[in-house]
Amino acid sequence: MPYGPPLLLASLNPIAVAAGDDIPDAVTIDDATVSRSDLLGSATSVAERIARADRVAVLAEPTLRTVIAVVGCLIAGVTVVPVPPDSGVAERAHILRDSGAQAWLGPAPEDTELPVVPVRLHARSWHTYAEPDPAAIAFILYTSGTTGAPKGVMLSRGAIAAGLDALAEAWDWTRKDTLVHGLPLFHVHGLILGLLGPLRFGSPLIHTGKPTPEAYAAAGGSLYFGVPTVWSRIAEKPELAQELGKARLLVSGSAPLPVPVFEKLTELTGQAPVERYGMSETMITLSTRADGERRPGWVGTPVRGVHTRLRDEAGEPVPHDGTSIGALQVRGPMLFDGYLNRPEATAQDWTEDGWFRTGDVAVIDAGGFHRIVGRESIDLIKSGGYRIGAGEVETVLLGHPAVAEAAVVGLPDDDLGQRIVAFVVARSTVSDGLGAELTDYVEAQLSAHKRPREIRFADSLPRNAMGKVQKKQLG
Missing domain, CATH: 3.30.300.30 (ANL, C-terminal domain)
Known part of the structure; x- marks a missing residue:
């Protein structure tokens, strides 16, 4: 049943928790399981301590503390700057300096000069916060660009909600699902889709720490996320891959899934994997559907609200004939708000008529199916x-x-x-x-x-x- 106004993290609605509508296994990560009510209480305790901040850095290790830190920031309306735990000193210094992060929330590197705000697993608060403006920036994600220092991609709450809801429709994703993945929590795939998705839809999340075939097979989920390397390793272990045949949907992303791996997974699990396409700046804009065709090497059609087009080097339209290659441009409600402190870079990535230049090249067939050829600069x-x-x-x-x-x-x-x-x-x-x-x-x-x-x-x-x-x- 619905409880109160719409929230970005709809399943953590305080009214639902107060009514006793709990989810005992809302998140399992780092060998620890937390219920919806305990996650809300501990994250609200974090929100009280950081509510006056603008931006905080989170060392995005796959732990319950990271989950609580992120949720606490979203409750308080504080922008999260996820920092890869394996980032080098120079990269980390750039992220902190460029983002203007005022403190570390949770564990921090030993050499930090910023204040550190601890995340206490057993602290609880039941204070109620008003839902922040949908236009507020929820995350600044730093891209691993091919040239120059990483750029900070600004993602708003409204864009995240629109992107997740479009995927819920494409994948028939509901609270009846249990999501399983072992992906990093500092990118769109593991963080936005893999953590915020379950917290928006109320589907329990099992994060396996590392995405090993053994951990995936033992998790017993209905919905699995993985990158091609993960699926390739699973396909090499038939007895484990067959366990995933009990799932409802296997989703591959972040890089193209090799056709032989696609075919092997289909053979072993009895279902073809779902492939999708996106990037930090756009979240997911293309996907095959739970109820539609899944074609090896192709990433499907635009999700709800998304429009795409192909352009040649002169800016002219490229025919949708399934073979002609063109630069892929997109529009949609889940796109980013620009690069932090980089107005010129932001402007360069948008056309005069409002389309985002993805930097990827693709082909589109007559039915609207897309195949990504690769990066325009290298592929x-x-x-x-x-x-x-x-x-x-x-x-x-x-x-x-x-x-x-x-x-x-x-x-x-x-x-x-x-x-x-x-x-x-x-x-x-x-x-x-x-x-x-x-x-x-x-x-x-x-x-x-x-x-x-x-x-x-x-x-x-x-x-x-x-x-x-x-x-x-x-x-």
Whole structure:
């Protein structure tokens, strides 16, 4: 039953708690479980101590203290600056300086000069706060940009609510679900979707600490979030993957899910995974649906309220024919409010007629299905007069039984402009002639101009915390 006015964290409505409508296992994390009433009481206690602050930093470790700190800030209307726990000294100093964070809330690095406000797990307060303005900035998330220092993405409460509600519709996400994931709590995927989603809809959350196949299989949830690396490891353990067949929905994001992994998961679990697309600046704008088609290598259609378009290098429309590549631009109610302290960077990312330039390139078919080719700066390869998507070549390479991982880049070439180079992690010892075999394999499935001109074998590919390959480090 509804209780009072709408809230961003609707399941933590004080009126519902006072009426005895509790959720005993609202959040399980760090081997600790907290009920809805206890989470509300402890987070409100935090809110009382920080209510006069504007912005505070939270060392976003996967712990109950982090959850309470974040919820306390949202109750008080204080902006949260999540800081990756593995960030280096220089990165951390930049985030604190750029954000203007006034204190650490909860655990803090030993070398900090900021005041530290403790988060007490057993403190309780039942003070009631008015819901902050939907336009208020809830989070400043720092992107791991490919150039320069990370930029602070400002996300409002209203944008977060709109983004989560659009996903609830696409995924049929309700309080009957139990969400399971082990993702970091300093990005959109783990923090906004993975923590605020359950607290908005009232679905219990089980955070596994680390996203291991064993932990996922043992959790017994109905809704699972994972990045491709997680799903790949699960697909390699059939007996554990089969346990996830009991779930209602398996969602993959933060990087493209290789087609072979998609197909293996489908075979082992009896259901095709849901893929979606988004970024810190936009949250999730595209997704396949719980009740719709799930096509390997494609991320579905716009969620509620979102519009998309493709533009070529001259700014002209690109046809939705399923093959033509264009720069992806989006509009929607879940988009960010700009980069903190970066008005010029903010302006550069928006068109004159109000569309956000994602920096990604994509194709759209006649039915509105989207396939992300990759980043315009590194995944759109211009070779011999052709425009080639690195992701298309990577998908074919991953279909070869000898290939465990693949990343394709365009490197400078005096003749072609850029030559296609594939970095490959093999499943076993590299045999003589495997490079030529892979080149022929790609040429047999794609056009000749899309074949790699060079295959380089590596022990591993450089990835960030969300599993995305750092292609700037290849070459």
